[in-house]
Amino acid sequence: MSLTIVTKKKFVVAEGASRPALLLDWYDRHRRRLPWRAAAGERADPYRVWLSEIMLQQTGVKTVGPYFAKFLARWPDVAALGRASLDDVLRMWAGLGYYSRARNLHACAVAVLRDHGGIFPDTEEGLRQLPGIGPYTAKAIAAIAFDIRTMPVDGNIERVVSRLYAVEEPLPQTKPLIGELASTLLGPSRAGDSAQALMDLGSSICTPKKPACALCPLNDDCAARSRGDQETFPRKAPKRAGTLRRGAAFIVRRGDELLVRTRAEKGLLGGMTEVPGSAWLAGQDDKMALNQAPELNGVTCWHRKTGVITHVFTHFPLELVIYTADVATRTRAPEGMRWVPIATLADEALPNVMRKAIAHGLDI
DNA sequence: CAGCCGTGGGT
DNA sequence: TACCCAAGGCT
Incomplete structure (x- = not known):
């Protein structure tokens, strides 16, 4: 039947x-x-x-x-x-x-x-x-x-x-x-x-x-x-590739601490921890990105690490250049930022792109 | 409704 | 290598 x-x-x-x-x-x-x-x-x-x-x-x-x-x-x-x-x-x-x-x-x-x-x-x-x-x-x-x-x-x-x-x-x-x-x-x-x-x-x-x-x-x-x-099968409508965006990430050490902040609640990597960085924009060059470095009293010397971090999001690829700086023990964190011990970074809500950037900046 | 939203595995 | 793919939801 x-x-x-x-x-x-x-x-x-x-x-x-x-x-x-x-x-x-x-x-x-x-x-x-x-x-x-x-x-x-x-x-x-x-x-x-x-x-x-x-x-x-x-x-x-x-x-x-x-x-x-x-x-x-x-x-x-x-x-x-x-x-x-x-x-x-x-x-x-x-x-x-x-x-x-x-x-x-x-x-x-x-x-x-x-x-x-x-x-x-x-x-x-x-x-x-x-x-x-x-x-x-x-x-x-x-x-x-x-x-x-x-x-x-x-x-x-x-x-x-x-x-x-x-x-x-x-x-x-x-x-x-x-x-x-x-x-x-x-x-x-x-x-x-x-x-x-x-x-x-x-x-x-x-x-x-x-x-x-x-x-x-x-x-x-x-x-x-x-x-x-x-x-x-299944047949699928073609999807377009995203445009490459570039930016900079700033790895600031104060002894055995690192400068971080929390991203906005909504949008890309919402609410997650990040190191300070420039905007991520198509066609941005290294100097534009460096101009967006955090203001730290006494920091005059950014060291540019060789190479770039690459990361692919769902809708665009990203290239980050890494700048590092060491600051004096009592340097204050800029507004909205904080110091965290490098030893406890594993416990932070760090997305992978930030883990990559930090590892590259800290040579670990 | 089409664009936004991560990352790692498999080939 | 450079793709594609994965037990989708939100706006």
Whole structure:
């Protein structure tokens, strides 16, 4: 007994219980063991699911692992995290990137503690209202933690589904269609396992390059594979590269201390610690940048380190020249800046570009 | 809604 | 090497 669903004319989905069942059978045999994932048949902890989903936004499983362990050890439940200071959360997050996630993580924990008695909402709509939880994450938590019948669509699932149906329209325009098609892979139950099965399939079998179609549980029903051009999916609109920006960073030592400041709360590297520096602008030269050095009484001699620091952000590459200076013991920090011991720099909320700049300036 | 928002791994 | 990619959200 197979029923036929017609979606947008072109996509005729021949489906019984077969495809969702094949997927779940495969998952039961090949599921990945991940720290935030419940054992087979056991209920997932919403706090762990949520924490992992936030960390996994645009970030690989391997990268997230140590951060998840650190957070869970220090803050074992959402109430503990809700009582933590934002500064502690930012420090623990340093190095993981996309720092607004850390601010929203903290804000979300506070909201769950204050407005929901420390219990996560168990509906997609309720979850969606919380900071840092968008359409994807709301569906993911609903499905994985509460077994609500909904299908989140991440990058893995976009790839799997666009291949399964040979979707020609490019992303992101075709997101709604892919969402509809992905939902056809939901069976009558085990929504969370279905979603995680597709993610595991995308990360281990239906990979961006050289997918292992021979091992795929859905391989006899894959439109792209039957055409032989599975690697060309998903289609994507071309994105433009950013323009190179240049700037200077100033490494000022006062004995065994370093001069730092805190960046503005919003925008690039929001709320993170940095050494003083020039603006980062396209077409800026070294002299313009040096003119933006901090005012320190007695400092007349900046030493220009040879070489440059390069860093690539999502939307532009950056080149920083490094200037160093040593100042007298009682030199005051300029307005808005402070001295921190070099020995405790590891505990600061320093983004990687600043760690690179400091390492270069201090020869470490 | 398209641009903004990090970083490390894989090829 | 120089790309691409990753369990996206916010404005």
